[in-house]
Amino acid sequence: MNLAVREAFRAFNRAPMLSALSVTTIAFSLFAFGLFGLVAVNMRAALDQVEERVEIRGFVAAGTAPEATSAAVGDIAAFPEVGSVRLVTEVQALERARRELGEFQDVFEAGILPASIEVRLREGYRDPETVRTIARRFEAYDFIDDIRYGEEWVEKLYNMRNIATAVGITLGLIFAGVAVIIIGSTIRMAVLARSREIHIMRLVGATDGFIRAPFLIEGFLKGLLGGLLALALTYVTYTFVGQYLVQATYFEPALAVFGVLAGALIGLLGSAVSVGRHLRRV
Amino acid sequence: MIRFTHVSKQYPRGGPALDDVSFHLNKGEFAFLTGPSGAGKSTILKLIYVGERPTHGEVRVAGQSSAVMTRSQVPALRRRIGVVFQEFRLLEDRTAEQNVAFALEVIGTPRSQIGPKVARVLTQVGLAAKATSLPHELSGGEQQRVAIARALVNDPLVLLADEPTGNLDERATRGIFQLLRDINANGTAVLMASHDLNLVRTTNYRTLEMNHGKLVYDSGAAAPPEPAPGAPPSGATDTGAVA
Known part of the structure; x- marks a missing residue:
């Protein structure tokens, strides 16, 4: 197996608690984002339904x-x-x-x-x-x-949709920003936990790209696992809400895949930023 | 092979660490770097392995100048330099041989070459029998031998040792020092920072003495570039530096 992949998995094995903690943290921040997403998707579906009747x-x-x-x-x-x-x-x-x-x-x-x-x-x-x-x-x-044509009604509906869109984008950005910061910090902890290794790698002449690779893989995997866990959590919540509260709409498969991949991407970017910052300092 | 020309180093926070230091270390030479704590010994070593860049002046190592070296050129230079520290800096969850192999793996050495190289260098430092021991199962002296093996495994031109015996008892100190002498006898230059004056005085190797960031004494200033071990001291007494 490629050394970078081996080192990434080794990091999981060596600090299982820390890894589990970062995956869970990532999962929960994405879960919060996912819940918000579910609310947004359902509001949109409801408005679409009403709008169809214009x-x-x-x-x-x-x-x-x-x-x-x-x-x-x-x-x-x-x-x-x-x-x-x-x-x-x-x-x-x-x-x-x-x-x-x-x-x-x-x-x-x-x-x-x-x-x-x-x-x-x-x-x-x-x-x-x-x-x-x-x-x-x-x-x-x-x-x-x-x-x-229910002029007033159409006007109100339209305003409501505009407000919902604006609130959706703002809250979505805030949630996504918080997720990025949390995921970045978790990965930064992982980088700091391995600063001795990074130091030795640099000392014996490993290139920056080589040092980065296992961290990027680790970040990607953590983001991916966190994303999958968040998806599972939102599904459980959706089922629960559907059973006891109101019938809701779930993410379309493409959107669900996109969400998980976005988690992986955030993990990758968080790692890149954390390792990059660390490498500049040492 | 290593040349400092009017090198000064000022850290962003703190006073000058080095002040107008000039000297030259030849291929295959053994030299001590002495002086009290904070005199600038570690800074000199850092400037050699490009852990720091000089504020003024030029550091040339193996033909490469600090003035023009880009960040991407640093790894290639470090592969020609071995570094060991007082506190060993081993990876605690890897065996002795894995620690040494790590230095080869991370520079992309083909797997087939790693095993034989690691075995050879562990034999050289006298630890072949403890190849599969974890660092915490080894004594301080043995851990430092692993660190030296890791520094040597790439056949460096120079071995930089920053207080390598600082954490060791007298017996282990003698053993490590003898190992460094053997390594030097095989052609690798050694620059050893130490404030252990007893150790320095037992030999007649070249001594560079630092104080307050200045090179205040260089016993090799008038000596031939490669003093033979066991030869009488050079007798140089001036405080000038050889450029």
Whole structure:
């Protein structure tokens, strides 16, 4: 086996307690970051769900020729912002009202509800500005009596999403920063514990690159193990929350792999910084 | 082989460690570096193995100048220098032979060459029988022999010894000193820092005496470059330095 890899594993064997401690510390700092990530992922999923319901509904004046409405539906469907367009006839509107408001079904009579064109927007075009623009284009049709799109509601939702994104990025950066600092310090302890070895290596003429290699491997492995442990912990938490509190969404596999690799990368970088600083001093 | 030319060293915190020191150590020479604690002996050794850089002046070792040497050139130079310290500096969790082998492994020596080299050098220092002992199972003298074996295993041009007998009793001191003489007899230059004047006086090796960072006496100033062991003292009395 390559000497650098052998030395890295030797470091684990020689100080199992210290190694376990650093892996656990890394795991817990990544776990905190992971929990925050889970909250962010779930908030986003919830907002996405709500946002999907952003809808512009144009009511068609009574007596409009079906050809005119069909042509309008075709036109609107061609807008790049538009995801789907649906024509709801008077009959369909009545059926839906009766279905949704069962106890009042006798109140609804034929002809009371107008036909409508319902437009849902594509993802990324659900901001208030786009919604307003589409609504205005919609209004340009003569046979459209009225437009409803919950203007205030869309505005509030949009603000909420902006706040959630800003808070998410800020907290995420803070958590990630704390994780980097904690992981850096743990690895620095490992470097200090082996300062005699580093000193001897330098004395007998080992190159800096050679001295660094086992530490980088060690840091990478610790980060990787810490990342896996953090992933396991977040999964346990997710299962627990799902069972006793609310149904939540877990990380997608790609995101989970990315998180573990990020842990390994942080371990690698933390090692590089710690060893580099140590090598500059001795 | 080692040449100090008007070398001064000032540590960022603290007074001058070396003040205008000049001397020359020849290939295969044995010299003592003496003087009280804090006189600058260790600083001279550090400047030779590039553990420090001079503030002023030039240190030349094996043809390489401190003035132009880059950080990446330092490892190659250190492979030609052996260093031992008072406190041995062995890795406690490795056996004697693993400690010696470590010095070869970390410079990328092929594995097939490591075993024979380690065995040869451990025999040379008289520790072949204790190759598999851990440092704490060895006496102080034996630990220092392991450290010397580690310093020798790369066949250095010069062996720098910083108070190598400082932690040893008289018997072990004599043994280590004899070992260093044998190593020198085989052609390796030895520069040994020691404040043990009794040891220094028992021989007629060249003596460089330091005090307050200055070279105050060099017995080899007027002597031939390679004094033969057992030859009468050079008799040099001036305090000048040979450049």
